[in-house]
Every structure is written in structure tokens, then in C-alpha cells.
Amino acid sequence: MCPDEGQEINVYGADYGRRDSMTCAYKRPQSQIQNTDCYSPAPKVAQSCNGKNSCVIRASNSEFGDSCGGTYKYLEVAYVCQFALMLLRTRPLTCCVTVSTERALTCDDVGNVQRLSCGSGVVVVTEALYGRAESLSCSEGRPHGQVIQTQCSQAGAKKLVKTRCDGKSECELNMDLFRTSDPCYGTYKYLDTNYTCFPAHQTVACEQSLAFLRCDEGQEINVYGADYGRRDSMTCAYKRPQSQIQNTDCYSPAPKVAQSCNGKNSCVIRASNSEFGDSCGGTYKYLEVAYVCQYPFNFIQIALMLLRTISTERALTCDDVGNVQRLSCGSGVVVVTEALYGRAESLSCSEGRPHGQVIQTQCSQAGAKKLVKTRCDGKSECELNMDLFRTSDPCYGTYKYLDTNYTCFPAHQTVACEQSLAFLRCDEGQEINVYGADYGRRDSMTCAYKRPQSQIQNTDCYSPAPKVAQSCNGKNSCVIRASNSEFGDSCGGTYKYLEVAYVCQYPFNFIQN
Structure with a gap:
């Protein structure tokens, strides 16, 4: 859905299947998530949704086909909300951006x-x-x-x-x-x-591919940084042998990108050993570039136009055994506004169900919203297995669903590895307001550099850290240590980290003035 009336959906791309073992994997058996070469384009999403202000589509084999039986799949969609051309001619753009x-x-x-x-x-x-x-x-x-x-x-x-x-x-x-x-x-x-x-554009080009850097008319490229090599095993890894992607400590700066591209409106450069050298023979490499598009200084003096949007999202998941609901924000953090486990109308999740299982439309489990907020608020992404809600049955015999509405709200996000300090700070006159904080581990990649496998393999080890909000809310800056002595040791032997999402806001009396 698009947040503003008058905006239209434009789908950039959609895939149905599975291409990693972490997404929509919460409490699923290993056999259902191990096939990560199982996905195909889903053009039906664009056909159904383009040009509309909002759109609902079911992620199911009946909609998109079953290209790999036995694999638990998910639907990925990338889209933008844009005003119709006529409206763009008359609607002013206003905003600001924060570094x-x-x-x-x-x-x-x-x-x-x-x-x-x-x-x-x-x-x-x-x-x-x-x-x-x-x-x-x-x-x-x-x-x-x-x-x-x-x-x-x-x-x-x-x-x-x-x-x-x-x-x-x-x-x-x-x-x-x-x-x-x-x-x-x-x-x-x-x-x-x-x-x-x-804020910057980021682009990745696999070895022997071309990296295209380009800006709008009148703007110039300014490269922040570029590396050539390999620093993880997932990027540019599709169908490559393990021996070519296992060395993840193989990368070096690529200053040639800035030398070739800075000051130009567009630039093309090849990701190859002949351009950047071969620092680790036998490893399949890639080029990473971060750059901004900026107007010459005299243009900036005339005008600066940037846009910041709070997006509104919805997720609805039918209550079949093992189903997973995923909330995610491309930028910003999740703030849950409504969540219902039960049934509020007869159409959703009714396909193939007898009338008696969908007729009861005043069914909701107490505490469902609180559970979703506790697990998801302040995260950039969050997964919920339907098993979490089966502790009680608010309407026996009714086929239920989990219906969640949430916003993606701009926020600062910081991660501090165990025994490090997390620094939260705002501009002068502003106060910290913590959206959410967790201590533990929920993936095997964060704070994992050169740690032994035994310390990072438990990814179901995390709990809320309300002490962060208690210590920091209302202050202009705050320092807190990521340690077991501060937050407890819920899973001994696991190397943990502290995740915090917060905003900087002016006090209410300041806003009134």
C-alpha cells in the first residue's frame, strides 16, 4: 500500500520461492529451508498491483506455482509509490535529510x-x-x-x-x-x-561484470569508497563452487574507481583482476562501490530538494502449522500499530474452507498485539511463527489468521558487540526515545568476525533489553555497555550483541513554541 492518497504502486520486481536459509525460517524444519536455489519471477504481482493505491496478494503455490516441492517459500516484492504524472506537475516536494x-x-x-x-x-x-x-x-x-x-x-x-x-x-x-x-x-x-x-548509492558488480554509476542530469558522481575482492560468502555466489567463495578475508581498496568516475555524470568500470589486481588467486571476487550524486556547489546554493517518507505496511498470514509472518522495513524500523490473531471478516484466508470455519468474525486473541510489538518493534525485520499464538484458542472451530499493520519509521539503529559500548546521541535540544532494544543473538553474521563457530551458531538467543529505554529516554546522549552483567546471560557460551533502535525528538514544550 502507498501512504498518500493519489499515489500509485509501481512494482520493480517480485520473486516467489527461496534463495536463502534465513528468511521465513523461524522454527521451520531444516528440510524445508535448505534448498536455496528455488525461486522464479512473479510477474503476476505487477499485473495485479501496478497503478493501484493498495493491493493484496497471497504468497502461495496456487498463485505462483510450486517449482520445488517440500520447500517452504516466500514472496519478495520491491515497489515504489509514485504520484501520477499530472499530480507531480502540481504537487510541491518538501523535506529534509539527516546525516x-x-x-x-x-x-x-x-x-x-x-x-x-x-x-x-x-x-x-x-x-x-x-x-x-x-x-x-x-x-x-x-x-x-x-x-x-x-x-x-x-x-x-x-x-x-x-x-x-x-x-x-x-x-x-x-x-x-x-x-x-x-x-x-x-x-x-x-x-x-x-x-x-x-546517504549514498551502493552498487555491486561480480567479477567480469560492469559496474554502472550514474546520476540525474546536472549531478556529478562522488565516490565514497570502493573495494575489490570478497568479504562474505553470499554475494556473487550463485552456483559458484565452494572453493571460490570460502575466502572472505580477501579484499582491498579500489581507488581507481574514484579516479575514473569522480566529477562525471555517469561512469562504467569493469570488475576484473586486470583492473584491480588479484590479491587472492582462485577466489571469485566482486567490486563494491558507494557513491553519491551531488550538484555542483553553485547549484546547491540555489536549491536542495530531498524527500523522506514514513511507509505504512500490512502483513496477513493464515494459521497453518508452521506458517511464518515476516515484517520488514527496507529503511527505518518496524512500529506495530495493530495486530489481530483470530478473524474479523470472512474473506481473508477462506479459500477451500467450509462456511462454518469463517462465519465467526468477532474473534480475537487477547494480548496478540502486545506479543507482536514485544518481538518486532524497533527491528528492521522480524519473523513470527504461528505456533506462538496457539497458547489459547479465542474461537474454537474458526480458521484464524494473524493480521498485522505496521509502519516503517525513520530511526537510528546501532549495534554494539558484547563488551563494547553503545552510544546514543542526538542534536542539541533533542531527546532520545528508544523504540526497541534486544540483547543476545538472532543471526550468525552480526558480530561474528573471527569468532569460533560455537559462539555464533545459536541464533534463537535474544531477549528484550528494557534497561536501555529506562537509562536513556529523555536524555540528549547516553552510553550503555553490551554485557551479560548488564542484561543477563540467557545462553551461555554464545557471543552476543546489543541492538537498539531510537529516534531523536524535541520535547513537547519545544514543539509548542
Whole structure:
């Protein structure tokens, strides 16, 4: 659905099937999610929805066919909401954009990982210190002699962090990277990084493909960062042998992209060893580029037009055994507005059902909305297995469904790996309002850099962390440690992380004025 009256749906692409083992996988048996080469285009979505203001379509084999029997599938749709041409001629565009400022601080224990991430846009490192600049950070349980030296910094630390992280949407740094030299022997050190999340285009070109960078008329390319190599096993991996994608510590900066493309309106560059060198023979590589399109300075002085939208979404899932409902936001975080488990009308999830199972339309389970909000608010994505709601039956004999309405709300998102500090901060005069916070682990990729498999394989280990809201709401800035001593150890032996989603808002009396 589109949020504004007068807007129309335009579907960019839709697939039905399965192409990874993590999506719509909550509590599904392994046999139903292991086939990740099972998907096909779903043009019926565009045929049914293009030109409408809202549209409902069922993700089912009867709608899109069953290309791989026994696999639990999902429907992926990418679409935009746009005004009709006539309306665009008369409707003004107004808005503003925010460049968020973030900070990550990680104590220098063996194996600790610092994670920089941007919910939207890319990382631009402004400051990084490995050493010690004050005596309070990472001082818990340390003797006085290990924290008294506050003029300690490793030369080149900022350059190392910038080289590895600038231009990425996310980046992880193991403390082992900085132990090549000791700037102050006997002092307990930390890595303190300040960075901004800057709006940018991101493009990936697999080896021997072309990367196309292009801007609107009158704009110029400015490359933030580019790397060539491989840093994960999923990108550009389709039907490649395992031996070609297993080396994920194989990448290096590609300054040639900026040299070739900066200042141009469009640019084409080939992702190849002949262009960027072969730093790890036998590995199938890819080129990652982050860039912005900007007007020359004199144009910016005349006009700046940007748009920010809060989208409204709906998910409806029939109550069959093992079915999974997925809420997701391309940017921003989920804020659940309504959720009903039961039945409010007779049409939804009625296909093939006897009349007696759909006639009762005043059926709702108490507490369903609270359960969905508890698990999903503040997340960029969230999955709910229908088994969660079968603890009680609000209307015996009625075939039920889970109907959830939610918004994707712009928010700051920060992740702090275990034994790191999470920094929440707002502009002067604004206050923090935490939407949601969890501590634990719900995937095997976050805060995983060089951690042993045994510490990251339990991905059903997380719980709400209300202490973040209790400590930070109403403040202009806030620091909280991601640790078992703060949030408890719900799954011993698992290396955890703290996820926080929050907004910066002016106090009510400020808004009145």
C-alpha cells in the first residue's frame, strides 16, 4: 500500500520461492529451508498491483506455482509509490535529510569485535583512536595503573579503520588487527570510533561484470569508497563452487574507481583482476562501490530538494502449522500499530474452507498485539511463527489468521558487540526515545568476525533489553555497555550483541513554541 492518497504502486520486481536459509525460517524444519536455489519471477504481482493505491496478494503455490516441492517459500516484492504524472506537475516536494553521527567503543579483550553499521547510507569514519584518552572507559575491574595513562594512541589507527570501513553499510573489526604494535605498554586500551551514516548509492558488480554509476542530469558522481575482492560468502555466489567463495578475508581498496568516475555524470568500470589486481588467486571476487550524486556547489546554493517518507505496511498470514509472518522495513524500523490473531471478516484466508470455519468474525486473541510489538518493534525485520499464538484458542472451530499493520519509521539503529559500548546521541535540544532494544543473538553474521563457530551458531538467543529505554529516554546522549552483567546471560557460551533502535525528538514544550 502507498501512504498518500493519489499515489500509485509501481512494482520493480517480485520473486516467489527461496534463495536463502534465513528468511521465513523461524522454527521451520531444516528440510524445508535448505534448498536455496528455488525461486522464479512473479510477474503476476505487477499485473495485479501496478497503478493501484493498495493491493493484496497471497504468497502461495496456487498463485505462483510450486517449482520445488517440500520447500517452504516466500514472496519478495520491491515497489515504489509514485504520484501520477499530472499530480507531480502540481504537487510541491518538501523535506529534509539527516546525516546521523554514531560512536562505537570496544574494550581490547582477545577476540572482541567492533561493529560499525548504518541502517541506511554508508559509513564515513571521522575519528578513530586505539589506545586510551581518558580513564573511565573500559576501566571496570582494572587496576589503577592500567588506566592512568591517558595520552596513548596508536599511529595509523584511524587510517586502518577508514580503509576497512568507509563506504560500507556495515563493517566489523577484530581487536587483533590493532595488536601489531603497543603504543603504551601496560595500559589497558580500547578502540574508540566516531563515524557518520551518510546517504549514498551502493552498487555491486561480480567479477567480469560492469559496474554502472550514474546520476540525474546536472549531478556529478562522488565516490565514497570502493573495494575489490570478497568479504562474505553470499554475494556473487550463485552456483559458484565452494572453493571460490570460502575466502572472505580477501579484499582491498579500489581507488581507481574514484579516479575514473569522480566529477562525471555517469561512469562504467569493469570488475576484473586486470583492473584491480588479484590479491587472492582462485577466489571469485566482486567490486563494491558507494557513491553519491551531488550538484555542483553553485547549484546547491540555489536549491536542495530531498524527500523522506514514513511507509505504512500490512502483513496477513493464515494459521497453518508452521506458517511464518515476516515484517520488514527496507529503511527505518518496524512500529506495530495493530495486530489481530483470530478473524474479523470472512474473506481473508477462506479459500477451500467450509462456511462454518469463517462465519465467526468477532474473534480475537487477547494480548496478540502486545506479543507482536514485544518481538518486532524497533527491528528492521522480524519473523513470527504461528505456533506462538496457539497458547489459547479465542474461537474454537474458526480458521484464524494473524493480521498485522505496521509502519516503517525513520530511526537510528546501532549495534554494539558484547563488551563494547553503545552510544546514543542526538542534536542539541533533542531527546532520545528508544523504540526497541534486544540483547543476545538472532543471526550468525552480526558480530561474528573471527569468532569460533560455537559462539555464533545459536541464533534463537535474544531477549528484550528494557534497561536501555529506562537509562536513556529523555536524555540528549547516553552510553550503555553490551554485557551479560548488564542484561543477563540467557545462553551461555554464545557471543552476543546489543541492538537498539531510537529516534531523536524535541520535547513537547519545544514543539509548542
